[in-house]
Amino acid sequence: MKADPHGVLTGTHFIDGDHACCEGALAAGARFAAGYPITPSTEVVERFAARVPTVGGTFIQMEDELAASITLQGAVWGGAKAFTVTSGPGFSLMMEHIGYAAMTETPCVFVDVQRGGPSTGLPTLPAQADMMQARWGSHGDYEIIALCPNSPQECFDLTIKAFNLAEEFRVPVMFMMDEVVGHMTEKVVIPPAEQIEVVPRKHTHKSIQDYLPYGTNGDMVPEMAHAGEGYKFHVTGLTHDERGYPNMTPQMQDKLVKRLQNKIRTAADRICIFEQDRLESAEVVVVSYGITSRVAQRAIDLARDRGLRVGKLRLITAWPFPAKKIAELASQVKAFVVPELNLGQMVREVERAVAGLAKTVAVSHAGGGVHSPDEILNTIVEASR
Amino acid sequence: MIVLLHGLGDQVAKGRVSIVVERCKACGFCVEFCPTHVLALSSAFNSKGYHPPHVVHPEKCSGCDLCGMYCPDFAIYATKIAEPKAQKTAGGDE
Amino acid sequence: MNALDQTVNPVEPFLRTDRMPHIWCPGCGIGTTVNSFARALIESKVDLDTLALVSGIGCTGRVAGYVKLDSFHTTHGRAIPFATGLKMANPKLSVVVYSGDGDLAAIGGNHLIHAARRNIDLKVICVNNLIYAMTGGQSAPTTPGHATTSTNPYGTFEPAFNLPHLLDAAGAVYVARWTTFHVRQLARAMSEAFAKRGFSFIEVISPCPTLYQRRNKMGDGLDTMKYYKDKSKVKHGAPTSEVGLTLNGEIVVGKFVDRDRPDYQSMMRAQYVESLGERYIEAPETECVCD
Ligand code: SF4
Ligand code: SF4
Ligand code: SF4
Numbered sequence: 229m230k231a232d233p234h235g236v237l238t239g240t241h242f243i244d245g246d247h248a249c250c251e252g253a254l255a256a257g258a259r260f261a262a263g264y265p266i267t268p269s270t271e272v273v274e275r276f277a278a279r280v281p282t283v284g285g286t287f288i289q290m291e292d293e294l295a296a297s298i299t300l301q302g303a304v305w306g307g308a309k310a311f312t313v314t315s316g317p318g319f320s321l322m323m324e325h326i327g328y329a330a331m332t333e334t335p336c337v338f339v340d341v342q343r344g345g346p347s348t349g350l351p352t353l354p355a356q357a358d359m360m361q362a363r364w365g366s367h368g369d370y371e372i373i374a375l376c377p378n379s380p381q382e383c384f385d386l387t388i389k390a391f392n393l394a395e396e397f398r399v400p401v402m403f404m405m406d407e408v409v410g411h412m413t414e415k416v417v418i419p420p421a422e423q424i425e426v427v428p429r430k431h432t433h434k435s436i437q438d439y440l441p442y443g444t445n446g447d448m449v450p451e452m453a454h455a456g457e458g459y460k461f462h463v464t465g466l467t468h469d470e471r472g473y474p475n476m477t478p479q480m481q482d483k484l485v486k487r488l489q490n491k492i493r494t495a496a497d498r499i500c501i502f503e504q505d506r507l508e509s510a511e512v513v514v515v516s517y518g519i520t521s522r523v524a525q526r527a528i529d530l531a532r533d534r535g536l537r538v539g540k541l542r543l544i545t546a547w548p549f550p551a552k553k554i555a556e557l558a559s560q561v562k563a564f565v566v567p568e569l570n571l572g573q574m575v576r577e578v579e580r581a582v583a584g585l586a587k588t589v590a591v592s593h594a595g596g597g598v599h600s601p602d603e604i605l606n607t608i609v610e611a612s613r
Numbered sequence: 614m615i616v617l618l619h620g621l622g623d624q625v626a627k628g629r630v631s632i633v634v635e636r637c638k639a640c641g642f643c644v645e646f647c648p649t650h651v652l653a654l655s656s657a658f659n660s661k662g663y664h665p666p667h668v669v670h671p672e673k674c675s676g677c678d679l680c681g682m683y684c685p686d687f688a689i690y691a692t693k694i695a696e697p698k699a700q701k702t703a704g705g706d707e
Numbered sequence: 708m709n710a711l712d713q714t715v716n717p718v719e720p721f722l723r724t725d726r727m728p729h730i731w732c733p734g735c736g737i738g739t740t741v742n743s744f745a746r747a748l749i750e751s752k753v754d755l756d757t758l759a760l761v762s763g764i765g766c767t768g769r770v771a772g773y774v775k776l777d778s779f780h781t782t783h784g785r786a787i788p789f790a791t792g793l794k795m796a797n798p799k800l801s802v803v804v805y806s807g808d809g810d811l812a813a814i815g816g817n818h819l820i821h822a823a824r825r826n827i828d829l830k831v832i833c834v835n836n837l838i839y840a841m842t843g844g845q846s847a848p849t850t851p852g853h854a855t856t857s858t859n860p861y862g863t864f865e866p867a868f869n870l871p872h873l874l875d876a877a878g879a880v881y882v883a884r885w886t887t888f889h890v891r892q893l894a895r896a897m898s899e900a901f902a903k904r905g906f907s908f909i910e911v912i913s914p915c916p917t918l919y920q921r922r923n924k925m926g927d928g929l930d931t932m933k934y935y936k937d938k939s940k941v942k943h944g945a946p947t948s949e950v951g952l953t954l955n956g957e958i959v960v961g962k963f964v965d966r967d968r969p970d971y972q973s974m975m976r977a978q979y980v981e982s983l984g985e986r987y988i989e990a991p992e993t994e995c996v997c998d
Contacts, residue, residue: 234988257996260796262788281979284988286795291821295788298781302761302792305779306800309996310792328782395996431997455777455793456800458756462723462772464780473726474772474780631716638733641929646888663733681716682746682890685731685738685928690716 231255231388231424234283241416245383245409246271248416249339250279252387253311255418257426258337259285260310262299264292264318267351268407269341272313293318297325301334305463307454309391309429311337315407316345319358320365327366328465329400330488333442333450335429337390339403341410342518342569344595354407355595356518357570362402363547369485371492373499374402374547376517380414386544392427393499397491398449404546406569408519408598436460441472442484448491496548503542510539512612513557515566515578517543519598524567527604536612546574554581563611567591567604587611628676628691630668636688637665643680643689649673652680718745721755723775730769734928736887736913737767740834741774743890744805747897753801760803761790763810765841766915767834770805784814787822790829798972798990801901802828808835808849812868816848823877823906828970830900830907833870836915837952844918851954855922869951871963874908881907882947882964887914888935889960896962905970912958923954 235254243251250272253261259280263273277287285308290296293314300310314322319340329336342358344350362374373393377383383405390401432439432451441461442450453459466474467481492499505528507513512531516524521542531538539561543550554564563586566575575590582588591607593599630651637659644652644666651674655667666689668674674691681690718741731737748755755776762771764783771778781789786804794802804811811819811833822829838856839845845858849870853862871882881903885893893911900907914920914931925931935958942950943961950959969977979987 259990259996260792262792281983282986282988284990286975286990288791288795290788290791291817294785295791295818295821298785299788299792299795302779302789302794303796304792305777306793306796307996308796310796324782325785429996454797455759455779456757456797457777460755460775460777462778462780464772465782466780473723633716636728640734640927642734642739642932645929645932678717679890681718682742682894683739683887683932684742685735686728686733687716687718687722687738687742690718 229426229428231421231426232257233421236418236421236424238418238420241418242413243380243416244271244411244413245377245380245405246341246411247275248380248383249387249403249405250275251416251418252384253337253391254279254283255384255421255424256309256388256391258309258311258391259283260300260303260308261287262290262296262303262310262312263287264290264296264314266315266318268343268410269313269315269339271410272339272341293321294325297322297338298328300336301325301329301332304334304336305455309395311339313339313341315341315343316358317348319361323361323365326372326400327368327370330366330370330372331465332463333398334400335394335398337387337394337401337403339405342404342406350596352407353596354519354598355569356406356520357573357595359404359546359570359573362404369489371489372400372402372547373397373492373545374404376404376543376546377409378518378521378542379409380412380416383409384416384418388424388426392425395427395429396449397495398430398452399492402547404518406518440470442468443470444487448487448494492548497552499545499548500550500553501544502550502553503540503544505540506537507539507541507557509537511537511562512608513539513541513561513564514604514608515541515543515554515564515574516568517546517574520567520569523599523601524604526601527608530601530605531608534609536608538608543574549577549581551577551581554578555583558582558585561586563587563589565589565591565604565607565611567593567599569593569595569598624672626672626674626694628674628693629671630674630680630689630691632665632667633688634659634665635661636686637663638686639663639665640685642683642685646683647680648677649675717749718742721745721748721774721776723773726773729773731766732917734914734916735766736836736911736928737770737834739887739890740832740893740911740913741770743893744832744897746894747901750894751898751901753901757799758801758803759793760805761786761793762804763806763815765807765810765839766836767805767807768810784810785818786810787815787818787829787831791822791827794828795972802830804829804831806833807840808833808837808870809839809847812870813848820873820877823874823879823908825971826878826880826905826968828904828906828972830897831909832897833908833910834913835870835910836913836919838915838919840915840918844922851952853954854919857922867952869947870908870910871950872947875947875964878906878968879908879964880905880966880968883962884910884912884950885960886912886935886939886958888932888939892960899962899965905968
């Protein structure tokens with residue numbers, strides 16, 4: 229279905245990534261946000277708070293991130309598309325509710341504008357050190373989807389994508405920005421509403437008698453009903469059967485948790501998005517994402533100027549991780565160079581996919597700034613020897 | 614289990630009690646707080662080993678359904694017997 | 708059998724009977740509160756299709772799984788913010804929060820006071836058994852001084868919350884306390900809460916014979932009910948500062964607060980209308996994100 233024109237600010241704008249993310253959410257049909265102020269993400273909800281009453285929706289500032297991350301899920305079950313926005317310390321507090329969304333299959337979006345950590349760390353400075361937390365932060369086995377924009381334009385485009393994936397798979401989607409992308413101002417083109425594809429809620433068409441809240445028909449994603457429609461369904465974070473009733477047996481656990489995992493894993497190839505350039509002839513592949521991919525681009529260009537055969541693989545979805553793509557490349561190249569604003573997170577995933585067939589070299593950075601292109605260049609040069 | 618008995622002497626039952634014996638956990642709330650002492654825990658067991666209540670003074674039942682409101686296990690309830698001349702029963706706890 | 712087969716227990720239509728029997732212990736008061744709730748729903752003629760019930764975690768948290776309503780068993784302490792989102796997204800819903808004292812007042816305490824301050828239109832039923840029951844009888848913020856619990860084996864010494872006082876101060880429009888002995892008054896209080904717009908809070912003192920009473924040598928559920936009967940004093944309008952609970956003392960019950968002030972959504976609407984005028988677009992009542 230096409231976007232509701234009310235939420236689409238068609239035109240060419242000069243805005244930062246945080247504001248672009250808000251516009252993306254509005255274009256995607258988000259009409260509810262619950263937030264708690266935290267640098268460097270607050271601008272997203274500030275803009276939402278200003279915009280949403282003129283679009284037909286609600287913003288509520290909650291008392292903490294625990295509240296924000298579950299209030300939005302109440303709104304989803306009430307019929308809205310909803311999200312919350314935060315940064316490191318708040319993201320940590322939201323972990324339990326990411327698990328709740330995964331378990332109850334509540335489609336929603338968590339935006340994390342990453343800053344330096346651990347703890348309060350660097351409130352105003354960037355990092356990319358929540359990448360593993362986004363994947364594994366809540367307890368138990370589950371799957372999520374995570375996207376990494378590297379520009380304000382992508383903050384707009386991929387926020388729409390995030391909502392669409394959330395609805396398609398009934399899964400919480402992590403939108404992994406970083407402080408630089410969030411605060412960077414660039415041209416953002418917002419197309420007319422009729423050019424924006426929006427995935428509607430997977431709402432059941434079944435009768436009240438026939439409806440099974442967690443029954444599936446082959447694609448592993450159950451159909452949803454909303455509160456107030458007469459279905460009188462039950463939702464619980466406990467291990468549950470197709471009726472949504474608690475059923476705490478090892479058999480039910482096996483069935484449910486494996487379905488939650490497989491609905492994403494079996495669709496991973498379809499979900500994975502990456503940008504690639506000159507991989508066919510590459511000796512060294514630079515794997516990067518978010519703001520680091522822009523610095524890496526400079527390093528790649530400099531290396532090519534020196535005659536090196538460097539390929540680029542930019543992760544747009546970090547999770548699911550394009551392990552298959554990397555494994556394919558591993559037998560053809562000498563090395564993978566992985567710069568990121570952390571002391572080694574996605575590089576482990578690369579290393580795992582490479583499985584010893586090539587070198588994997590991290591270019592780590594503790595955060596607070598970005599790499600210098602030379603750091604990455606030197607590693608590329610080293611790795612191509 | 615259904616109990617339906619009419620009066621002894623000049624007392625006439627204004628209500629009747631139904632008991633789902635298998636749900637009962639023998640807490641005794643219904644027996645204790647029946648304003649007219651209609652019920653007693655029986656000596657029989659249900660399949661879980663609890664002694665469910667039974668009706669010992671059916672004629673005294675006002676149909677107030679306090680037993681039903683107290684029962685934490687949804688095992689007992691009462692209905693009023695429709696009777697044109699039945700006077701309103703006090704049967705409350707206030 | 709006879710005509711009686713056609714009648715059913717009035718609570719039955721509100722239950723997921725396919726989930727009976729429930730997990731609550733013999734003499735536990737939670738089921739009793741559900742009876743009052745069912746009577747209140749009947750009396751208030753609430754449309755069950757637009758009624759949602761939200762629970763947190765704990766013995767009372769299981770209520771959500773037993774009632775035949777749109778029902779949400781959420782995370783520990785977060786029933787109120789979940790319910791807030793539900794209500795905001797669909798203002799036509801009547802939203803009940805049904806949970807325990809530990810869930811609402813300890814881990815969820817921050818949400819409790821803020822929802823009352825905002826005056827979100829929620830009906831909160833707090834079954835207060837004075838202890839953490841589901842996890843085995845640990846001290847709660849409501850456990851009265853000197854009571855013995857598994858985490859205060861030598862007696863509690865922390866002062867307890869006086870919940871009506873807390874909610875009064877935080878701004879709830881309706882605050883009442885009853886015990887599980889007061890089944891009719893409790894049903895009436897719930898009906899009154901349904902008739903009010905804004906944040907209502909009903910505390911129900913309820914026995915946990917398995918963990919609280921037994922450890923404190925207070926007998927079983929029935930003994931506790933007799934204690935409630937003997938020691939409760941109805942004081943409508945009592946100053947909430949004076950209704951704190953003690954280990955063996957009097958239990959002041961009644962309707963303590965009944966006032967009117969605009970609820971969150973009315974205030975929000977008024978503010979937007981004032982500031983934005985015609986630019987304000989109220990969220991469509993049945994905003995559909997479906998195809
Ligand atoms: S309906 Fe009233 S009088 Fe009859 S048994 Fe029940 S409590 Fe007693
Ligand atoms: S109140 Fe219910 S559970 Fe308790 S004894 Fe009576 S019938 Fe049994
Ligand atoms: S542990 Fe206590 S509160 Fe929980 S079901 Fe048993 S008696 Fe009730």
